[in-house]
Amino acid sequence: MLPFKNLLKIDKNSSDAIFRQIASQMVLLIQKGILLPNMELPSTRSLAIDLGLHRKTVMAAYNDLLTEDWIESEERKNYRVSSQLPIVKPRTYTSHSHVGYSGLSDFSFTPLENVPSLPLISNDFKVIVDDGFPESAIFPIEKMSAAYRKLMTYPMLKNASYTWNVGGSSIFKGALSSFLNDTRGLNILPENLLVTRGAQMAIYIAASLIIKPGDRVLVTDPSYFIADAAFIHLGAELVRVPVDGEGMDVDAVEHALENNDIKLLYIIPHHPTTVTLITSRRNKLLQLIREYHLPVIEDDYDYDFQYQYDPYLPLASGDHGGNIIYIGSLTKVLGANFRLGYMISTPDFLQNALKLKSMIDLRGDAMMEGAVAMLMQNGEFSRFIKRANKLYSSRCDLASGLITDELSDVITFAKPQGGMALWLKFREVYPLAGILHKASSFGLQMIGSAYYQGNDAKHNAIRFGFASLDEKEIAFAIDILNKVTNKY
Numbered sequence: 001m002l003p004f005k006n007l008l009k010i011d012k013n014s015s016d017a018i019f020r021q022i023a024s025q026m027v028l029l030i031q032k033g034i035l036l037p038n039m040e041l042p043s044t045r046s047l048a049i050d051l052g053l054h055r056k057t058v059m060a061a062y063n064d065l066l067t068e069d070w071i072e073s074e075e076r077k078n079y080r081v082s083s084q085l086p087i088v089k090p091r092t093y094t095s096h097s098h099v100g101y102s103g104l105s106d107f108s109f110t111p112l113e114n115v116p117s118l119p120l121i122s123n124d125f126k127v128i129v130d131d132g133f134p135e136s137a138i139f140p141i142e143k144m145s146a147a148y149r150k151l152m153t154y155p156m157l158k159n160a161s162y163t164w165n166v167g168g169s170s171i172f173k174g175a176l177s178s179f180l181n182d183t184r185g186l187n188i189l190p191e192n193l194l195v196t197r198g199a200q201m202a203i204y205i206a207a208s209l210i211i212k213p214g215d216r217v218l219v220t221d222p223s224y225f226i227a228d229a230a231f232i233h234l235g236a237e238l239v240r241v242p243v244d245g246e247g248m249d250v251d252a253v254e255h256a257l258e259n260n261d262i263k264l265l266y267i268i269p270h271h272p273t274t275v276t277l278i279t280s281r282r283n284k285l286l287q288l289i290r291e292y293h294l295p296v297i298e299d300d301y302d303y304d305f306q307y308q309y310d311p312y313l314p315l316a317s318g319d320h321g322g323n324i325i326y327i328g329s330l331t332k333v334l335g336a337n338f339r340l341g342y343m344i345s346t347p348d349f350l351q352n353a354l355k356l357k358s359m360i361d362l363r364g365d366a367m368m369e370g371a372v373a374m375l376m377q378n379g380e381f382s383r384f385i386k387r388a389n390k391l392y393s394s395r396c397d398l399a400s401g402l403i404t405d406e407l408s409d410v411i412t413f414a415k416p417q418g419g420m421a422l423w424l425k426f427r428e429v430y431p432l433a434g435i436l437h438k439a440s441s442f443g444l445q446m447i448g449s450a451y452y453q454g455n456d457a458k459h460n461a462i463r464f465g466f467a468s469l470d471e472k473e474i475a476f477a478i479d480i481l482n483k484v485t486n487k488y
Helices: 018-031 044-051 055-067 141-151 154-161 170-184 199-210 225-233 250-259 279-291 347-358 366-377 380-407 432-441 471-486
Strands: 071-074 077-081 127-129 193-196 216-221 237-244 262-267 296-299 324-329 341-344 421-426 444-446 461-465
Touching: 018 055, 044 055, 055 071, 127 471, 141 366, 154 366, 170 193, 170 366, 193 199, 193 347, 199 225, 199 262, 199 296, 199 324, 199 341, 199 347, 216 225, 216 250, 225 237, 225 262, 237 250, 250 262, 250 279, 366 380, 380 421, 380 471, 432 444, 432 461, 432 471, 444 471
Parallel strands: 127 444, 216 237, 216 262, 262 296, 296 324
Antiparallel strands: 071 077, 193 341, 324 341, 421 461
């Protein structure tokens, strides 16, 4: 008989029940070939004595193994390893081991040439400057874990399996609608909300319901390139209007509406240039939206990060006649691992958006939604945003100050009133493509949205995400940019 006292290691301080520890370790011994099919096992009494445990604990472990067909017995005695183990062994249809997926596909499909590839991220670099992502080090892990633990019960799992939850759980929608009303000046009910896996899904769903091939969509120049790609994929023709130091040029919007049959306006209050639309332009834009009955997607993904006492409210808080589809994301608050976005619109539009969403995402994430709802209800979510705002504001100050001191002859930029990134526009003599390449050789990778190719060549600019960088990383990144540009 094998020395089970040495093979089975019991941790009485573990959160896993002891009988489950025994069962899982015996399965591992079977999978490793230490316990072979038909091999006799010790009786429950004998194993209990060896391990210094109560016999009922060993019986519970054996019952688990019997249920899963890892062992077998005769009337709950004479235990042995099963002769037919529950291990799946796929059968091959051919003697060749690498046939079918090693080459190109043998059928035709539509390549998405208009959709740009996302940058490859490597851990080989000393510092990675992103597009404007949150700092993971301040995430309230204990608070979120506690919320998940409260939800992770068998009754909760069972109840969640009985609901589709396509458009979001009622608890989360209730908490989210209250949060948005308090922070954004909205006046919505839960039925005005559709929960999505991030803002990108919401943009695509909304645009899919509005755009038909050949339609014209009004976007800024520059704009969010993935949203632009989605509109083009749906068959739209993009009509671009410029952005200056006061935001979108609304006079250009009016001119475009007068001379084109515009089916949709897409606007991001702070992206990519971080400039905020001033009040006079905002009021005129709302007037044009009502006058032309213009559908609008307002992508306000980083509204929660404002560094002034009187932030501009979203367009959706104004009088727009139900024409604005307001889209946001909690991913920018919680982190990239939490894909949680939302769409706000009229109930009739959301009913159809729900149908479209069900074709690509049949169930929502009830656990995540429930956990975030708890943080919203107990105030932890708002407290976390305040802490993050304080940190990001100081990092914005640091990055802005260093760039002003060290790169003012290379870069033009305006310190933003909020958000998580700077818009760095390099002077013509400093081509961005070359700078990014040379910076990588010094251990700096910049993966923020870069505008220097094709129609965007005139911008020669990139988003510099400061929120996720500590003081040393910010200083390192700017020092490398200084070294690289000094070589021109």
